[in-house]
Amino acid sequence: DAKTTQPNSMESNEEEPVHLPCNHSTISGTDYIHWYRQLPSQGPEYVIHGLTSNVNNRMASLAIAEDRKSSTLILHRATLRDAAVYYCILRDRGSGTYKYIFGTGTRLKVLA
Amino acid sequence: GAVVSQHPSWVICKSGTSVKIECRSLDFQATTMFWYRQFPKQSLMLMATSNEGSKATYEQGVEKDKFLINHASLTLSTLTVTSAHPEDSSFYICSARSGYQSGELFFGEGSRLTVL
Numbered sequence: 001d002a003k004t005t006q007p008n009s010m011e012s013n014e015e016e017p018v019h020l021p022c023n024h025s026t027i028s029g030t031d032y033i034h035w036y037r038q039l040p041s042q043g044p045e046y047v048i049h050g051l052t053s054n055v056n057n058r059m060a061s062l063a064i065a066e067d068r069k070s071s072t073l074i075l076h077r078a079t080l081r082d083a084a085v086y087y088c089i090l091r092d093r094g095s096g097t098y099k100y101i102f103g104t105g106t107r108l109k110v111l112a
Numbered sequence: 113g114a115v116v117s118q119h120p121s122w123v124i125c126k127s128g129t130s131v132k133i134e135c136r137s138l139d140f141q142a143t144t145m146f147w148y149r150q151f152p153k154q155s156l157m158l159m160a161t162s163n164e165g166s167k168a169t170y171e172q173g174v175e176k177d178k179f180l181i182n183h184a185s186l187t188l189s190t191l192t193v194t195s196a197h198p199e200d201s202s203f204y205i206c207s208a209r210s211g212y213q214s215g216e217l218f219f220g221e222g223s224r225l226t227v228l
Binding site for chain 2: 034036038041042043044045046049085087098099100101102103104105
């Protein structure tokens with residue numbers, strides 16, 4: 001299974017940037033890197049995805065290492081509403097089907 | 113963006129009864145849906161992959177006779193927890209894969225099952 005490794009928790013002050021790292025050394029050549037976040041008692045919410053190049057959208061930026069074995073989700077200005085568990089996910093291409101396996105995620109705490 | 117809706121959002125049932133949870137893709141067709149289970153303070157655990165018009169593919173350790181999955185149309189998948197017991201109490205979440213090449217997932221709001 002394609003696996004990801006993330007720190008269990010991180011803290012950030014409000015209005016400051018946050019860099020959430022993810023290691024995925026077993027990534028396959030055509031696997032996209034997806035990031036989702038989950039607020040308490042809700043389903044995960046899509047944040048951003050990328051393949052090789054860095055990506056930006058209104059929510060965040062995604063920086064992908066040149067060897068694609070790691071990536072970093074960047075929240076430019078953390079707000080209290082960004083407190084959530086952030087998951088970095090790869091598609092698992094085992095058995096010819098695409099499965100999305102969640103790791104433990106990073107619980108982000110934003111301090112006012 | 114694409115929307116996936118689950119129903120019910122929460123359900124309480126007696127031990128031994130069966131509970132059905134529906135997952136609908138509201139504005140797109142989903143040939144593949146995924147069912148996850150999440151216990152408190154834990155990550156999402158993939159239970160099965162639901163394929164429209166064919167049998168679901170279950171993950172190792174998930175009892176297919178206990179968690180019945182039906183994906184009869186391109187917009188609806190159902191998960192039935194049969195003969196539920198207190199240990200089946202959990203947060204069940206479905207997701208549908210978009211048709212985009214990158215394959216983003218869209219998740220439902222989740223269904224919290226409490227078995228008394």
